Amino acid sequence: MNLKKLSLLLLLMVITGTTFAQKSIGNETDAQKKKRMEWWTDGRFGMFIHWGLYSGAARHEWVKHNEKIDNAGYQKYFDQFNPDSFDPKKWAKTAKVAGMKYAVLTTKHHEGFCLFDSKYTDYKATNTAAKRDLVREYVNAYRAEGLKVGFYYSLLDWHHPNYTIDDIHPQSPADKSDASYERMNKGRDMAKYRQYMRNQITELLTNYGKIDIIWLDFSFPRKDGHGKGKDDWGSVELIKLIRKLQPGIIIDNRLNLEEYKDGADFETPEQVGTDELAKYRGKTWETCQTFSGSWGYYRDENTWKTHRQLLDLLITSVSNGGNLILNVGPTARGEFDYRATRALDSMAYWMHANNRAIYNCTYAPDTYKVPENDKLTYNAKTKKLYVHLYYYPQGGTVTLPGYAGKIKYAAFLNDASELLYKPSPGNPDDLILTLPAKKPQYEIPVVELTLQ
Structure with a gap:
């Protein structure tokens, strides 16, 4: 097409409001996607669980980053990890009573520690005093309660020797110069890490039966090259692999595949205020929120949301056509924090009586005006x-x-x-x-x- 014809086409598109068709990775229709996600959009309410070695530090799941701890300094949390009170059946019952319809567990967070028995690393729960595949027990317990099961898997890995040091790595250089990054990354190979990641995701999606959701977290491309995005993860091939292994699975939007129509199944506004949720109306989305200011167990953190604030998050999410996934950060012994248990109990009381206003619901048609203050x-x-x-x-x-x-x-x-x-x-x-x-x-x- 010559330049003149292209210019006329672009002008016509502006006038008519037409846009180029967005690229697709697969061939699923909108109707097929809607059907695949129906249980999720009907359920509206889920449980996030952030659990790992950082629960021992008890001061934020990013403690390794925040305090610039290297692998040797972080080893004590691996050596001491012994969740003797871990009872996933109790977790699952608590989630169900609270009215949650699904759950997502951190199988591996940014620290690189795996809660599952991966054959590709020694940095896993089975090599700690736990001596158990904690992911398998979680899956069995939540399935037994009739809840859908999801996995979170961090794209980041601050422990793996081939994961290249970037701007948010715990060992990120102070001067941020290209030369410093090049020196620190000598001998590291992201291609090898990508294969490691693919191998582990393959394990998670073949060894535990049907998996309903996968959260891959997160992309942070930077103009200076010291971030990571779709090319670093091999995101297109990764999503093809996931769809092949688990055709019915639901995938979050953090693979940096915005240019593709099917590069994600839902948007993920994180820790936003309820006033911001209205802008997602008409989209497919889930807001992820904590009970307090931390995802992982944080013993001395005290900004816990009130029962009313939690209800407002749930109601406002549904009234704008979205889901809410509320996070629990279990202790190093494997129990829910008493403050989280108290919050879940309060949600259970309300949901027992009022869940019909949440399940299978969305925003009201415009013909129904919202009564004042409600x-x-x-x-x-x-x-x-x-x-x-x-x-x-x-x-x-x-x-x-x-x-x-x-x-x-x-x-x-x-x-x-x-x-x-x-x-x-x-x-x-x-x-x-x-x-x-x-x-x-x-x-x-x-x-x-x-x-x-």
Whole structure:
């Protein structure tokens, strides 16, 4: 095509709003993808588990990076790792009672330590005092509770001798010069590390049965060349391998494959505020969040979210068409932190009564305006609209703006008790919902509206 014809084509595309088709790695249709991911979009709520040697340090999962610890200095955490209280059946039951539908465990985090029995490394749980394949026990326990099973695998590896030192490596040079990086990386070979990574991912996706999700974390390409992206990981070939081994698996978006339509299955806004989640409406996404300010166990960290904040994360995620995966960082003995257990118990109490407003739900159609101070979730299959009462009115009424003629029954979701409503004297298009003086014993009660 000559330059003149190309210019005319580009002008036509601007005028009509047409874009070039995005490249694809595979040949899955949109309908096939929707079907493959249906259980995930219906479930809405999952458990993340960050567990590794850093639990022994108990001061953030990036402790090796933050304190510039080398492999020799970090060895003590491997030598002392002995999770004698690890009971994955208890973990799984806790997740299920909390209303979670799936879980994702860190099989290997950036520190390079493997919780599974890999034949490609000695740096694994079976060579510690644990003497167990902790991943296999996790898989068996969560499957037994009917939960979907996912693996997290770090693309980074601060222990492997062939993983090249980059800008966020614990041994990153202070002066950041090309010469310093070149000197420190002498003898290291990313091609060998890529093969190591492929071998381990192959183990994870062949030795543990059906795996429902894989989280690969993370890419950080840099203009100065001291980061890592798709070429460093061999991302295109890696995603082909994953799809071949586990055709039904769901893959996160951290392989740096944004140029491909099927380079990821979902977006992953991390630790963002609830106000930011609205911009993801209409996309396929999951926000990953911690109970506190750390993913790994952090004994002295105290910025723990309140029950209301956790509920707000869940409700706001669903009201914008997304999922929430909440993280637990078990202790070095293999137990959930008491603060995490307390938070999960509070979620369990609310979810037992109100999970219909979460499962199979999404954002409401635009024809339903959001009542003041509240949030809406919507189930298209059952024709139910859910009003999450963030602020229980002292006056005992809630205005449903423009809802006249649109609903046929109203009730509290927690006990199915009827709530009466009538047209607004000031505006016949609005309905006035009457609430009892006593608020139900839930931080955020839910009203279930059966639609016409």
